[in-house]
Amino acid sequence: MAVTRFAPSPTGYLHIGGLRTALYSYLWARKTNGEFKLRIEDTDTQRNNDAAMEAIIKAFDWVGLNYDGVVEYQSKRLDIYKKYINQLLDEGKAYYCYMSREELDALRESQMANKETPRYDGTWRPEDGKVLPSIPEGVEPVVRIKSPDEGIITFIDGVKSIMNFDCSEVDDFVIARSNGMPTYNFVVAIDDALMGMTDVIRGDDHLTNTPKQIVIYEALGFTVPKFYHVPMINNPQGKKLSKRDGALDVMDYKRQGYLPEALLNFLVRLGWSNGDQEIFSMKEMLELFNPENINKSASSYNEEKLLWLNSHYIKNVSNDRLASELEFYDCHLDGHDKKEMLLDLSKERAQTLVELKDAINKILNTPTEYEAKGSKKFVKEETPKILKYYLNTLEEKKETLHLACDYEIITKPFIEEFELKFPQLFQPIRIALTGGTQAPSVYDIMAILGFDEVKTRINRALEVNFNK
Numbered sequence: 001m002a003v004t005r006f007a008p009s010p011t012g013y014l015h016i017g018g019l020r021t022a023l024y025s026y027l028w029a030r031k032t033n034g035e036f037k038l039r040i041e042d043t044d045t046q047r048n049n050d051a052a053m054e055a056i057i058k059a060f061d062w063v064g065l066n067y068d069g070v071v072e073y074q075s076k077r078l079d080i081y082k083k084y085i086n087q088l089l090d091e092g093k094a095y096y097c098y099m100s101r102e103e104l105d106a107l108r109e110s111q112m113a114n115k116e117t118p119r120y121d122g123t124w125r126p127e128d129g130k131v132l133p134s135i136p137e138g139v140e141p142v143v144r145i146k147s148p149d150e151g152i153i154t155f156i157d158g159v160k161s162i163m164n165f166d167c168s169e170v171d172d173f174v175i176a177r178s179n180g181m182p183t184y185n186f187v188v189a190i191d192d193a194l195m196g197m198t199d200v201i202r203g204d205d206h207l208t209n210t211p212k213q214i215v216i217y218e219a220l221g222f223t224v225p226k227f228y229h230v231p232m233i234n235n236p237q238g239k240k241l242s243k244r245d246g247a248l249d250v251m252d253y254k255r256q257g258y259l260p261e262a263l264l265n266f267l268v269r270l271g272w273s274n275g276d277q278e279i280f281s282m283k284e285m286l287e288l289f290n291p292e293n294i295n296k297s298a299s300s301y302n303e304e305k306l307l308w309l310n311s312h313y314i315k316n317v318s319n320d321r322l323a324s325e326l327e328f329y330d331c332h333l334d335g336h337d338k339k340e341m342l343l344d345l346s347k348e349r350a351q352t353l354v355e356l357k358d359a360i361n362k363i364l365n366t367p368t369e370y371e372a373k374g375s376k377k378f379v380k381e382e383t384p385k386i387l388k389y390y391l392n393t394l395e396e397k398k399e400t401l402h403l404a405c406d407y408e409i410i411t412k413p414f415i416e417e418f419e420l421k422f423p424q425l426f427q428p429i430r431i432a433l434t435g436g437t438q439a440p441s442v443y444d445i446m447a448i449l450g451f452d453e454v455k456t457r458i459n460r461a462l463e464v465n466f467n468k
């Protein structure tokens, strides 16, 4: 039974890298009948913003990752952190440090000049028999943790296997600032421990924080969770993903017409695999996902794959679902008597819901202009005559015209009788009905629009566009 969490800092929108670690954490918790928690890491009051916080929760709602219990906000847990800081001070595992900013800067500079890694030098670290400097006036101290000064901090990372950090890499870092506010690595360790995390799955940009957090766990006697550090998502050129490549707000994917199941399917595969399987329903993800199988190397963002997955899901979800998704794009199909036909026809070619909406509108809206190139190519001198005959032929059988095949039954003999080629009839009709030559089956469009509307549109085109 795994207890996992997603712990975003609300300093910006939720991007897909974040959503991927959230998904992995979610899957692992749900698969093991454990718990998945959402914690907002909002102690950096300078950089937080409320809109980002709301956006994160909205994005979670959209993709359907439900979390257990209430959302925890670190800003509301300051008393808890203070209690542990005091405990560490009382136990002599942490200490006040009165070094001023200037002294710290000078220390750093001299270490860098000597080609040493900058680290706190332990000036205020109490040791047996050591005499500490006298406390300067007017300096509010920070609190530093006593990190082990020798040895190795080791943990087994579920992705990267054994990780060793020499203690010299972890100095006595600050756990509370001079204003009393606890620092990032301290609160993360406290929260993960108190919230009972068994597994921490996060981006490998946090790898260097882990030994520091382990120092906190050990100082407080907490059980260290299992860590999984997930490699980054790169762009196809192997560089850091930029906004242009797809490092967008998760909600931008909604605006661009992606279904949440396509995005989740895309993300699960970006960094994890199960043989060469590409399509994963949520049920399958839950059955098959195991963080032990997360890839060790960075993954590459591939927009074509996302589009391919999205068109797969657009074709495979129910028409009712599509109709309800389309509401967001201001495309309202409820109550339309040809809703099913319209969706069946339009979804075959749509890679996004925005394309689906455009395809539907192209059929539903009377064209306001006609493609010049297509008109020039397909509208000939005889076209008006053919269309008028054709309309008359349809009108005679008007009562029988419901489905695409009803139009087909009448059209085939018509074409034969007048010795026409299909494009001679169909391309001008496509132009008349939709404004262009790139449209799906004319029979389907006619069935959707119904004879009266077909007649109106063809007559209008005859009047304004085909009157050679």
Ligand code: GLU
Residues within 6 Å of the ligand: 007, 008, 009, 041, 188, 201, 202, 203, 206
């Ligand atoms: N708050 C951190 C972030 O947004 C994540 C911390 C963690 O997962 O441990 O990057």
